[in-house]
Structure formats: C-alpha cells, structure tokens
Amino acid sequence: MAAVNRWTHEQLLVAFTLYSQIPFGKLHARNPDIIHYANLIGRTPSALAMKLVNIASLDPFIIESGRSGLKGASNADRELWIEMDQNADVFTQKCQQAMQYFEKPAPELTLHDSEIKDFSGRERTTIIRARVDQQLFRKHVLEAYEHRCCLTELEEPALLIASHIRPWSHSVEHRLNPSNGLCLSSLHDKAFDRGLMTFNEHLEMVLSPQIKKLKSSISEENFAKYEGKRLRLPVRYLPDDKQLAYHRENIFLSGNE
Structure with missing residues (x-):
C-alpha cells in the first residue's frame, strides 16, 4: 500500500514548480491551481497542498525567517532542493518536462503573480515556461x-x-x-x-x-x-x-x- 501512495519524481517536480510560484498564503486545498494540478497528477487537492507545505518547510527562506511548515518532509522532498542547488538549469528543464507530461496542452493559469518581466500585452507566461x-x-x-x-x-x-x-x-x-x-x-x-x-x-x-x-x-x-x-x-x-x-x-x- 505504501508503494502505491509514494509520490513519483515527476509528481514531485510538478509540486516543486507550483511551490515556486504560488504565494505562501495560498498553499491550501481551495486554491484553484492546486485543485487543477492535483487532478492532473492523480492526487487530492489536500495531498498536493500538504506536499507544498512540506516543500516550504525545507525552503531556506522559510527556515531563516523563523517559520516552519509541516514536519513530514520526505527524503525525496529534500532531494528536490539538492537537485536545484546542484544545477538549476537542468532542474528547470526537468520541471518543465514533468509539467508537459501531465498537461497537454497547457491552459492559462489563474495565478496573479507569476509573470516574468513581460507587460507588453502579450499572452501571459504560463507556469510551464517559467524558470x-x-x-x-x-x-x-x-x-x-x-x-x-x-x-x-x-x-x-x-x-x-x-x-x-x-x-x-x-x-x-x-x-x-x-x-x-x-x-x-x-x-x-x-x-x-x-x-x-x-x-x-x-x-x-x-x-x-x-x-x-x-x-x-x-x-x-x-x-x-x-x-x-x-x-x-x-x-x-x-x-x-x-x-x-x-x-x-x-x-x-x-x-x-
């Protein structure tokens, strides 16, 4: 049973990508983007939201600020941060590939603060193309x-x-x-x-x-x-x-x- 519930690396990459863009105050199961991606990767919104908070508990920014997330972070969660630190370019490519694997084609997201220096009136940058x-x-x-x-x-x-x-x-x-x-x-x-x-x-x-x-x-x-x-x-x-x-x-x- 434990093996069935274990998160795959691709699911974790999707979770980390979402974590990088969703504001701290919106890491909850009612967030429509969390609901959307939970359905895509075969997890419940609550499970995905909990995973995001576990990832937050390992974020150096969160740790240095004196806050803490849940205490259930796994070794696989820790390895995500190590992967990014070792080679951010390769890690970003893996995240993009994981997002594309689960979502074809990618719809526009409802996130309000995920744009990357683009206010030219063009179609907004989606989560898949963001570093x-x-x-x-x-x-x-x-x-x-x-x-x-x-x-x-x-x-x-x-x-x-x-x-x-x-x-x-x-x-x-x-x-x-x-x-x-x-x-x-x-x-x-x-x-x-x-x-x-x-x-x-x-x-x-x-x-x-x-x-x-x-x-x-x-x-x-x-x-x-x-x-x-x-x-x-x-x-x-x-x-x-x-x-x-x-x-x-x-x-x-x-x-x-």
Whole structure:
C-alpha cells in the first residue's frame, strides 16, 4: 500500500514548480491551481497542498525567517532542493518536462503573480515556461518586501518585479540571494535595469542625467518626485551594500562615462 501512495519524481517536480510560484498564503486545498494540478497528477487537492507545505518547510527562506511548515518532509522532498542547488538549469528543464507530461496542452493559469518581466500585452507566461529558480527568487523578494514596491508602495502583484541589483547574467552565486533583490514596480524595474536610476549608500534614490533632463509631467510624477527618497526596507534580507555599489559603478548611467 505504501508503494502505491509514494509520490513519483515527476509528481514531485510538478509540486516543486507550483511551490515556486504560488504565494505562501495560498498553499491550501481551495486554491484553484492546486485543485487543477492535483487532478492532473492523480492526487487530492489536500495531498498536493500538504506536499507544498512540506516543500516550504525545507525552503531556506522559510527556515531563516523563523517559520516552519509541516514536519513530514520526505527524503525525496529534500532531494528536490539538492537537485536545484546542484544545477538549476537542468532542474528547470526537468520541471518543465514533468509539467508537459501531465498537461497537454497547457491552459492559462489563474495565478496573479507569476509573470516574468513581460507587460507588453502579450499572452501571459504560463507556469510551464517559467524558470523555477527565477520564480523562487521573485517569491522570496516579494515576500520580504510584503508585496509592495520599495519605492512607490505600489501593491498590485501583477505590476511588481523582483529586480536583481547585480544582474542575473553578471554573477551566478548571487542569482537566488534575496539580498540581491529589490521589489520594484515594472516601470522602476526597467529604469533600474537600464541604469537610469540607482540607490546611494543611504538607500536613497538617485536619478541619471538622462532622466533628470526630462520635463514632462509623467517623468515628474514617476521619477523626479522620488529623487532622494529612501527605499522602504524589507522585513528581512536587507539590500546588500556590495551589490548596490556594483550597480552604481557598473550599471548606473552617471553621465561620467
């Protein structure tokens, strides 16, 4: 009987993929996405929700925050985290393959905060095409900033981005570190990413000359009025001073180049 109820590796990969994207407060059996995927993988919504909470109990972010999930995490659950740590690219491919195995074709999900830097009006990115490691980073950063932009206080999840301070492509070891992230609105994320704004050693917003020369009311409302404003601190994982210095020195367009 125990063998019949044992979770397959593919089922666990689906569960981990869901965990990477569903907010902590929505890991329950009434969540429509959990219900949908539970049906696909042949588990009850309650069993899948419990598995997600077990995975949460092993999440370094959860452990460091002092919270804990259920105590029933299995060795197989632990091995998922080890797999991702060893090679995030290969692990993401396995997750995508597992999702595709159970769901053909993939419908659109109802998740409200799973988009990956795409507000162009195109069809939303589904859970199958999302990178698990990037989604975990987003989940942890937004949780740390209580789902509010650290500059404007905007609280709409679909318009919030977990911005890397040191860009994703510049440093592998800092990719998943929440202290290398800021929760910004999509507009300010783009400006931060392009070096049009940064934060000084006092965590105050600094504008590039390229932005400061703009005279429109839109630029005044979205940028000039925030110049010198100190960013809203997260409840944990303070922004890393070294990563902010890197951004100022290597990404920010100071006009001195």
